[in-house]
Amino acid sequence: MSKAKVTVLGINGHIGRHAALAFRDAGYSVSGFGRINREPIDGVAFIKGDAGNVAEIVAAIADAEIVVNALNLPYDKWDKGRAEAQLANVIAAMGDSGKTMMFPGNVYNYAATDRYMRPDTPQRPQTPRGAIRVRQEATLAAASKAGKFQTIIIRAGDFYAPGNVGDWFDQAMLMDAGKGKVYYMADLGVGHAWAYLPDLGRAFVAVAEQRQRLGGFETFHFAGHYQSHRAMLAAIQAAAPVPLKAAQLPWLLFQALGLAVPLLREIVKMRYLWNNPMELVDPRLEAILGPDFGTPFTAAVAAATIPFLAKKAA
Structure with missing residues (x-):
């Protein structure tokens, strides 16, 4: 059929x-x-x-x-x-x-x-x-x-994925990867x-x-x-072919720039999503998808990180 x-x-x-x-x-x-x-x-x-x-x-x-x-x-x-x-x-x-x-x-x-x-x-x-x-x-x-x-x-x-442009993953966490820096979004122990x-x-x-x-x-x-900011940071650093120094995202700078840039103003309004552990749960969907459905976390992060950094280097 x-x-x-x-x-x-x-x-x-x-x-x-x-x-x-x-x-x-x-x-x-x-x-x-x-x-x-x-x-x-x-x-x-x-x-x-x-x-x-x-x-x-x-x-x-x-x-x-x-x-x-x-x-x-x-x-x-x-x-x-x-x-x-x-x-x-x-x-x-x-x-x-x-x-x-x-x-x-x-x-x-x-x-x-x-x-x-x-x-x-x-x-x-x-x-x-x-x-x-x-x-x-x-x-x-x-x-x-x-x-x-x-x-x-x-x-x-x-979202994150190989080749993606315009998500938090590349636009925030890896925005200064060319300078050898990776940002974490909030307290390292908080899940996302x-x-x-x-x-x-x-x-x-x-x-x-x-x-x-x-x-x-x-x-x-x-x-x-669903991973802590610490786990995401560690997975990115492990996948990177060069050392990346960690720093917290400069939210205060974003807030100041948001006075003139509407896009940044809207982004800052959503900061609460990073500061609070909010986990999606659905046993019914898990049953539909079955066991071992998703790509392992570290493999997925590596698949998204490696081509991004290669493009930055080029």
């Missing part, structure tokens, strides 16, 4: 790219939607289009049974209803199709005091950005409970939720293959690698 067709909206984004790779490698027919084909993927058809145009989204997903909605606005452009409007376009394009929408969630929905974040943990966002994500998920829940389409949310921690994107992409596939057994609206939490 042939596998379902998949369209990834936001093929140039990090989760979009890795979801496309994972579905392709699992034998699915995959298309990717975006304004430009920034990094063509062998075996993935590119569909040029604008996420602000509902008709173009409709055309892109017309023959897809699974739609991975990996669209995301720049970090400082979520407010003024813009993030909700982008999602509303996709919901309008999905219509009453009965298709499956897969949506990557994050931890912004929860409070700093939520030591363990389970799918049934009450959502108490403590930032405007978190409130936006809660509203988006509520909108998806309403549409799916009305029978329009199935929604599957997979929530994960901070990380998601190695090749593993997360495969998790999307594993859950998609169970979609016919799932309800109209489902939320899963991808545990990924």
